[in-house]
Amino acid sequence: MHSLLLLPIDYFLAAWFAVTAACTLYVAIDGYKNPEPVVMKWGFILVTLYTGPFGLLLYVIADKEPRPEAHEQFVRPLWKQGVGSTIHCVAGDATGIILAAVIVAWMGLPMWLDLIVEYLAGFAFGLFIFQSLFMKEMMGGSYWENVRRSFFPEFISMNFMMAGMAPVMSFLMMGHDMRAMVPTELIFWGVMSLGVMAGFATAYPSNVWMVAQGLKHGLMTERKRGVPFEKPGERQATEHVRSDAASHQHHHHGEHSGISEGAATHPENGSRADSGAAPKHMHATPEATSAQIAAFSLTSLVLLATGMLAPANWVNMRLSAHEVGGLIMPPGMLMYRDTTADAMREMSFADSRRVRASFPIDARGDRELPFTMDAGVKVFELAASVIRWRILPDVAVDAYAYNGQIPGPRIHIREGDRIRIRVRNDLPEGTTVHWHGLILPNAMDGASDITQAPIPPGGVFDYEFTAKQHGTYFYHPHAEPDRTQALGLYGALIIDPAAPAEDAADHDYVIQLQEWLWRDGLTFPAMPMDGMQPNYFTINGKSYPSTETIRMKRGETLKVRFIGTNNGFIHPMHIHGGPFEVVARDGETLARSARYLADTVNVGPGQRYDVIWRAQERGKWLIHCHIPHHTSNDNAETKGGGGLMAIIEVE
Known part of the structure; x- marks a missing residue:
């Protein structure tokens, strides 16, 4: 089975999701006894599942009853009502978006179509399920009446949310670590979590406004029959702060006030035997004008279009999870909107999970x-x-x-x-x-x-x-x-x-050259292009000081066969301690009249040079590339060098 833990981010995400599970469990258990409608309980559970400690924080500071009989007063502030409205929006919309993201990744749809499907799924799930179905009892009326009443509030909220989510998903899924496109990878769920947080942040201001205008509900209190909503005197204090008109509106909405309709029964109605009952319906005339709703809708559409279309200026939105999902690009590689799937596959890492x-x-x-x-x-x-x-x-x-x-x-x-x-x-x-x-x-x-x-x-x-x-x-x-x-x-x-052979020597040594790109514990094919330049170099599969030492005696000869098995660079290979004779090139033995003395030969990719070197003095003599960077290991030297360097030790 392939390990999910390749990079440090994977270990962080594993810890993150462990914490998220604990936070979600807490919200589920504690929310069970929190005096609010079931739909809001599920809203906080889902949002905590998607955002971890941040969902827990929102639940504790905005919704969790701090002490018995205090929920009504605790949730009254408008900013908390906005949190409740956004929670309800995000819980439904994000669920639809995430389900769609998993399905379209499996189907292999291109990223641009992926976003459209996710938007439609999120909007549909939020409108038809979370708003119109789950809130039907509170809103009153028929299911389709609720769909009609919820359409514009859901439309505005969803647009703002997707305007935040879309660029986060596009840039991170189509970035250097495209495991983010694959639902079986931790980073996919990490990107989804981050996207939901961004969506919450962009949707929150619009939800605060819609709650204040009576277009959406906020946090509500729902208690068992016979249990008072408020402590003695609480209603009088509240009525002193609010105008009668606002009080009347919020009584019927169970919105800004934070009180469900059952709790908002007018005092003049007499008996409070039903106080604490769940709201019967949420009908009221919103304060927002048609012009305001239209302007908000238009602004949300502009932001949505920006969030959906802007990433196409930097990433190739035509690619799909089937083409590039699971690939990891070098961290410094430049990617463009016209970078193809074939190019990405060429440049991606050697998958560590396939190591035999x-x-x-x-x-x-x-x-x-x-x-x-x-x-x-x-x-x-x-x-x-x-x-x-x-x-x-x-x-x-x-x-x-x-x-x-x-x-x-x-x-x-x-x-x-x-x-x-x-x-x-x-x-x-x-x-x-x-x-x-x-x-x-x-x-x-x-x-x-x-x-x-x-x-x-x-x-x-x-x-x-x-x-x-x-x-x-x-x-x-x-x-x-x-x-x-x-x-x-x-x-x-x-x-x-x-x-x-006419050019036999006392010793015969093959030198095969190679360049490597090793970053963050992953290996990428080194190439002479931006972001893919090698940072390690090897002779026969080892970098100095781990290269072999060639041992011989003074007066003996050494035949060195330089082979350009590397891909990207010409390496001027030099031997210390005197010149060598070039006796063959590219497999062809040179006539004696064509042989020549040198101390450096430029070995390009595919080229071969056979040279004979005589040990004229005792000591340690270097064979190395004469490009100093190529005799370092990730730009650092160890024991006098690195990379394309080996020692001839002459006794």
Whole structure:
């Protein structure tokens, strides 16, 4: 089972939802005995479920009865009535929005359509369920009369709420961590929670105004029959503060006053045997004029349109959860409204949850690959999978690897050999293998969608050819190589000549170069573009000081095979302690007259140089890239360097 905890935000969210569960449980238990209608009890429960401690705070400071018989007076202030009205709005609308968000993510609708469906679902759920159905007994009249009376208040409130929610969801779901589009991820629910908080904040002012104008109800008190609403003298004090007209209106609404209609029975009616009964209906003529309602509706529409449309200037709202859901982009990468789903998949992280095996710092790659014989054919097996590979003691990259090693195993053969390489794909995406620089049948070249279809996840493909050349070569994928090769799919292919070599040395050492982007514990394919530049560099899968030390004696010779298995940069590779002789380039042995002395060669992606260096003096001599940044580890040096640096120790 895939772990939900990849980043620090995931641990925070896990804690947040644990606290939210506790807060919701408290509100549910305490609200059971709070003297208010059932619909408001559920309203506070749902809002606390969506907003955690903030919902609890609203319940305690605005609605929870502070002492017996005090609820009526406690909830009277207009700001608290506005809280109650907004709670009722958010509980219904947010429930519809969240249910729709889960469904449209499953359906794979584009983000722009996602927002429209969420708006319609939220409005419908709030109007037809929470307002007209759940409030039917209090509002009186038929269900459809209640729909008509509730339409404009719900329309205004929903517009203000969605104006706050939409940009939060758009920017965070379509941001660098697009796990936020997937309902099975914690961050999806974190974004929903934050969106509901933003929606509450933008809807609250309009709800305060609508309560004050008699368009919506606020907090109400509902007690059992026979239990007085107020303490003795409480009504007289209240009547002294309010005008008779306002008192009459709020008696019938159970709104600004915070008293349900049953509690607002006129004193002249005599007996209070029914005081405390639930309100029979909430009919009254609102104080708001048609012009005010129209102006509020228009303003809410403008804000809604802004919240829904503005994000399209910065993010690609045409993408869906099926296309990019679950991807994580490098934190510094620039994303635009025309960034495609294909581009995002190329640049996204190596999914840590697909790691098949982890290896310690002393594990080494480039181990020679054994073979079996089949009717005169040398048969090798390669398997590409996701592993965790340590390039430094404290840095473990999530990588794509052949046979669980980086670089992949060395295929060492002889000119004239007939070979078959069976490649199994255990990656989450298609792949091929290209045999860089070799003369072979076109069908064996490994060019994705040109000479062969990509090997699908779980698939197998056999490459078979005869080695017609000799020298230093390598293999790598030609299906999305900017991603898959950058994540570790490469290995050396060394072909010995049929005749004895003229440029033999005492020691033979292969150096394969690579660039890595490792941020926040995640690995991304390093690319020479904004936000995706590498911050670690490796020789044979390790960064200095974890690179191997080459040991030899004074007077001996060392053949170094530089291979540009990296993707993005030209590396000027330099050896201290004297010049070397360049004897081969790109697998082709140079004629003696064409050989030359140098102390630096520029190794670009795909290039190979064979050089012979003689140990003329004792000591520790460096092999390194001459771009200083490439000999650092995340811009820092350790024990004199980092990255593309290794030591030749001469005795």
